[in-house]
Amino acid sequence: MPVTQTVPAAARMFLSGNDAVARAVWEAGTRVAAAYPGTPSTEILEVLSRYPGLHTEWSINEKVSMEVALGASMVGARAFCAMKHVGLNVASDALMTMTVTGTEGGLVIAVADDVGMSSSQNEQDSRYWGRFAHVPVLEPADSHEAYAMTLAAFELSERLKSPVILRLTTRICHVKGVVQTGERIEIEPAGFVKDPRHWVMVPGNAKPRLPSMFEREAAARAEAEVSPLNFQVDGSDRRIGFVTSGPTFMHVREAFPDAPVFKLGLSCPPPLESLRRFAATVDTVLVVEETEPLLETEMKAAGIACHGKDVLPRIGELAPDVLEPAVRRLRGEAVPEPEHVPAQQVFPRPPTMCVACPHLGVYYTLSQMRNVIISGDIGCYTLGAGHPWNALDTCISMGASMGTALGMDKGRGKVDANKKVVAVIGDSTFMHMGMQGLLDITWNRGNVTVLLLDNRAVGMTGGQDNPGTGRDIHGNETARVDFAQLCEALGVKKERIHVVDPYELPVLFKALREETKIEEPSVIITNRPCVLIDHYQPAKSYTVIEDRCTGCGNCVEVGCPAIHVTRRDKVVKASGKEVDLSFVRIETSACTGCGLCVQPCAPEAIVHADPVQSVQSVQFVRK
Amino acid sequence: MSQITNILVCGVGGQGVMTATEILAEAAISLGFDVKKTEVAGMSQRGGVVTSHLRFGKVVLSPQIVPGEADLLIGFESAEALRWSHMLRPGGVALVNSGRIVPPIVNLGLFDYPEDPVAKMRALGLTVHAFDATTIATDLGNIRLGNTVMLGACADHLPFPAQVLRDAVLARFGTRKPHLVEANRQAFEAGRQAVGGDALAA
Numbered sequence: 068m069p070v071t072q073t074v075p076a077a078a079r080m081f082l083s084g085n086d087a088v089a090r091a092v093w094e095a096g097t098r099v100a101a102a103y104p105g106t107p108s109t110e111i112l113e114v115l116s117r118y119p120g121l122h123t124e125w126s127i128n129e130k131v132s133m134e135v136a137l138g139a140s141m142v143g144a145r146a147f148c149a150m151k152h153v154g155l156n157v158a159s160d161a162l163m164t165m166t167v168t169g170t171e172g173g174l175v176i177a178v179a180d181d182v183g184m185s186s187s188q189n190e191q192d193s194r195y196w197g198r199f200a201h202v203p204v205l206e207p208a209d210s211h212e213a214y215a216m217t218l219a220a221f222e223l224s225e226r227l228k229s230p231v232i233l234r235l236t237t238r239i240c241h242v243k244g245v246v247q248t249g250e251r252i253e254i255e256p257a258g259f260v261k262d263p264r265h266w267v268m269v270p271g272n273a274k275p276r277l278p279s280m281f282e283r284e285a286a287a288r289a290e291a292e293v294s295p296l297n298f299q300v301d302g303s304d305r306r307i308g309f310v311t312s313g314p315t316f317m318h319v320r321e322a323f324p325d326a327p328v329f330k331l332g333l334s335c336p337p338p339l340e341s342l343r344r345f346a347a348t349v350d351t352v353l354v355v356e357e358t359e360p361l362l363e364t365e366m367k368a369a370g371i372a373c374h375g376k377d378v379l380p381r382i383g384e385l386a387p388d389v390l391e392p393a394v395r396r397l398r399g400e401a402v403p404e405p406e407h408v409p410a411q412q413v414f415p416r417p418p419t420m421c422v423a424c425p426h427l428g429v430y431y432t433l434s435q436m437r438n439v440i441i442s443g444d445i446g447c448y449t450l451g452a453g454h455p456w457n458a459l460d461t462c463i464s465m466g467a468s469m470g471t472a473l474g475m476d477k478g479r480g481k482v483d484a485n486k487k488v489v490a491v492i493g494d495s496t497f498m499h500m501g502m503q504g505l506l507d508i509t510w511n512r513g514n515v516t517v518l519l520l521d522n523r524a525v526g527m528t529g530g531q532d533n534p535g536t537g538r539d540i541h542g543n544e545t546a547r548v549d550f551a552q553l554c555e556a557l558g559v560k561k562e563r564i565h566v567v568d569p570y571e572l573p574v575l576f577k578a579l580r581e582e583t584k585i586e587e588p589s590v591i592i593t594n595r596p597c598v599l600i601d602h603y604q605p606a607k608s609y610t611v612i613e614d615r616c617t618g619c620g621n622c623v624e625v626g627c628p629a630i631h632v633t634r635r636d637k638v639v640k641a642s643g644k645e646v647d648l649s650f651v652r653i654e655t656s657a658c659t660g661c662g663l664c665v666q667p668c669a670p671e672a673i674v675h676a677d678p679v680q681s682v683q684s685v686q687f688v689r690k
Numbered sequence: 691m692s693q694i695t696n697i698l699v700c701g702v703g704g705q706g707v708m709t710a711t712e713i714l715a716e717a718a719i720s721l722g723f724d725v726k727k728t729e730v731a732g733m734s735q736r737g738g739v740v741t742s743h744l745r746f747g748k749v750v751l752s753p754q755i756v757p758g759e760a761d762l763l764i765g766f767e768s769a770e771a772l773r774w775s776h777m778l779r780p781g782g783v784a785l786v787n788s789g790r791i792v793p794p795i796v797n798l799g800l801f802d803y804p805e806d807p808v809a810k811m812r813a814l815g816l817t818v819h820a821f822d823a824t825t826i827a828t829d830l831g832n833i834r835l836g837n838t839v840m841l842g843a844c845a846d847h848l849p850f851p852a853q854v855l856r857d858a859v860l861a862r863f864g865t866r867k868p869h870l871v872e873a874n875r876q877a878f879e880a881g882r883q884a885v886g887g888d889a890l891a892a
Contacts (some may be wrong), residue, residue, distance in 0.1 A: 241730070320752075387756050405757065408815070408816065410776040414793070414795060417738060454798055
């Protein structure tokens, strides 16, 4: 059980959508809540882990988190799991049979779509899962609704004996609003009932259960027609009636305050008869749904004429500044020129690796290697695809670096025969879905060198613990995975496994050069922690002796954001070749003394700052 | 629409943009306003672009400020203020830290940092109050006070008294870091004075 903390009493609170879901999950008397971190859903479990009276966990992947939740539901407890949109792809194997068994204790699956793609590899629409799995989907429009619909979802789940999907988007998860909260109810689980026909999904048991999915769906549809979660806002301007799902309700109300709106909360199965009646009261219907034309297609199939993706974009958020011109065009009106200043061209500012990030050493080394194909994965180290390293060639899905590397090795022709295949994967991603891929590499004798970057954290989502840290979601000690032993157990020869310090560039380079020459699976594990986690120990910071800097720019190639170019120049060498020079300084207050930039500096211009300055994170930087 | 106040805070991941907006939101909530705040976080912790939208009024619907509707643009970094200047409504005000954070992409010589972002904004006809929050904070003895300097600078540009925001700032430190209350009080006042505001009685 988690460390008991003082829980804020029922009050008017300023909560993000994620905070609000967490609060409601706790109030609903949930006993088990599990998740794998993923933007924009991560904070739900982080917040929930601070509430008392329930088991919370980071699971190793979303599928396991969903199975943990299902197990709790089987014994009659209320259960919850959360994930980002792509996480539900991983968990879908469990979902697609869980919908056949149904559930006992209320089971709610929160899935957060990254509409606008702030931090994901695709923009898929999770509302499809409701149709695919025949389970209800609830779509809140703000924090208050996220709270209320989470509570409603547990009740609906228990009424229908079905998992319920709570579909969030970035613009719900990461928006704060005022929410009136309540108190927790305690529910004693009814207990597990042994019943193979219910829980053992062999064909003979599963087949008779299939009709239950459709009966349940019919019941949900009937409920959607009368549910207070689906309602109509009247309006005097009946030229266009809007049908909205999720956060678009707020955008439509903002942009068109006088228009009638049909607001869907329980949006799957859609209340088609109510929508038909609504359509009859307006001149034209416009369906405002982000990404896929799902409701639009269903309404058209039901014979309800409407507009949708013919006038609205299929990609990204449908905020008021997107809606207004589109609706004007639909009405046949001119779109006025904006009165504000036009958007200014400013350099891009892509995310960077942190000062002293151990991945810097890895990517600096990879960027120095020739004839190498680098299969990448999902995490901070995906940034290795950017400048100055340009040392990551693929990024697909969690753990994909393994399988794609093997496929490249097996499929390559003459043109790639002399290339080395390297796979780069982080500790948490490796345990999430990479281990199986490595096993496939060893089993099928792949010629792949795996770089396993163990920074002891789920870095990109904020440094959460994982089985490699030896700490659970509460920071308490637990079993810890030994990656070298794990890789050996997966079939990598002991002499092909190296644990190296990524701050020691010559050691890392030697290990990589040697292992890529040997035509069998090998694993190089780097062992420096993420600089953002509490356990990171900064060292003495560095500075540049201006007189010694020759402007060679080698340190700039490391890619550390604490290194700044102060002056550029050009020189013509004896050979006649023109060379660019970059003279540098180090932001000493940001430097944590990893020493990576010192190593490629030939003139020894980088030395420890003296006197030692206090070490601070990058905050305000002087001109 | 007109009763809603729209504040856009922008900067670079790690600067404290979201915390500053949170404090502004707390001040608005303390007066009973309906408040919504949103940002695109995601990968922004890694030195990327960060914007935080704050809207408050009687009832707030959409959490997003659309281009040309921000009453106030608070730029924690010069080039970021320029990047988001199209969000200001005609007649809106920009409060800009003249300090710069130069990203690796500029250090590598792939892009140029604008010569003078504040001058560019003024040339566009925008009302800009620029000040060096970094130096003000450093002169007060702690570079981390820059955040409070920025909040002080916007205190006299809000539809409520400066004292409400100052109370919200100090309330934060009062419980978490009481030894920093006085330093933050000074930083807040220094920020106000940097844009021509009068001192509040302590």
